[in-house]
Amino acid sequence: MRPLTKNLVSAGFVLAALLSAWVVVRRSSSVDTSSNAPATPSSDAADSASPGAGAPAATPTGAVATSAAITAGDAGISARLRATWGSSPGELGHVRPQEGNAEGPMSFALAGDDLVVVDQVNGRLVRYGPDGKVKGTTPIAATVQDVAVAKDGKMLLLDRLGEKAITLTDASGRAIGRLPLDKERVGETGNITGVFADGKDVWVEKEHGILVRVGSVDGEPAEGHDELAGRPSKDGTLLLTATIASKAGGRVAVNAVDRNTAALRFARALTFPRPLEGLVLLDTDDKGTIYVGAAGGGAGRATVACLDGADGHALGFVTVPHSTSVDESFRDFTVAGDGTIVVALRTEQGVEYLSVRCP
Secondary structure: OOOOOOOOOOHHHHHHHHHOOEOOOOOOOOOOOOOOOOOOOOHHHHHOOOOOOOOOOOOOOOOOOOHHHHHOOOOOOEEEEEEEEOOOOOOEOOEOOOOOOOEOOOEEEEEOOEEEEEEHHHOEEEEEOOOOOEEEEEEOOOOOOEEEEOOOOOEEEEEOOOOOEEEEEOOOOOEEEEEEOOHHHHOOHHHEEEEEEEOOEEEEEEOOOOEEEEEEOOOOEOOOOOEEOOEEOOOOOEEEEEEEEEOOOOEEEEEEEEOOOOOEEEEEEEEOOOOEEEEEEEEEOOOOOEEEEEEEOOOOEEEEEEEOOOOOOEEEEEEEEOOOOOOEOOOOEEEOOOOOEEEEEEOOOEEEEEEEOOO
16 A cells, blocks of 8 residues: 555644553564653654555555565465466556556455455456465446445445546446445545445545444445544544544554543554654454555565554564565555455556565
């Protein structure tokens, strides 16, 4: 995912994070833990962002590693799926026009053991099985940019620019409903930065900040106006926010609010490899473990910190490859219910979906 540029958290959350104790991440060459004092917001704090699913943004250019160079020496990282560029079955679309934005697959999500990929260049949603083989395809518009999978297997396809709606499908890809993205409810649809399934509710994120409920997975449009001040955890107990306190210092503040009481459960701060390029992941697993990822410390790498959902202390971290291509994308990282981190990595030959776990 491209480094994001919008602040996810409210002023109150930022203040709470800056008054909290720093998380000391386990020392290694990948994570700088030399400073554990509260940080003062720097001039680059405005570059804060919500990681995980973001609107396409400027991407640093640089050499793109080959598949062999990417996976060599990365202990614990396995290739879940490799797809070459193209339009044949199993391949994924890729365009780099002379004028316009370069595009590969915009987003992906996990559906049980399957992986569903938004192959908007080829006008299809592709479902791959755990063996990496295609299990089915669903026609989609070229303007679909994100996908989320509900607990009952229904899929939510975000089209914020074309149809300005969310298409609902069953697990087989058959369309079963449509939720309009009314401007009165969500504002300018071009500012939507992701779609999320939370129980039966469907939410869209506005500029990496507030989430607005637009309806249900059964296709019922929302009544009233409900908002969330953060991303919901998979277990439904927390609302999560993250922000960059300092790019130069590699400092990231993370806040967790108890969803039932609206009280701040914890505010923690992490120090990632410097200089920080941007946040790439904010997600949880089914047990409530929190995963925060940031790209930095050199081209082509990202570090994911795994935090305890009860008090935010660091459980461990893992360093993973990170795409440096100029392609736009909405989502390059996600977390499975069992805690497996899945990374989309684009190369000159195609795209790899890699799996890794926090130690």
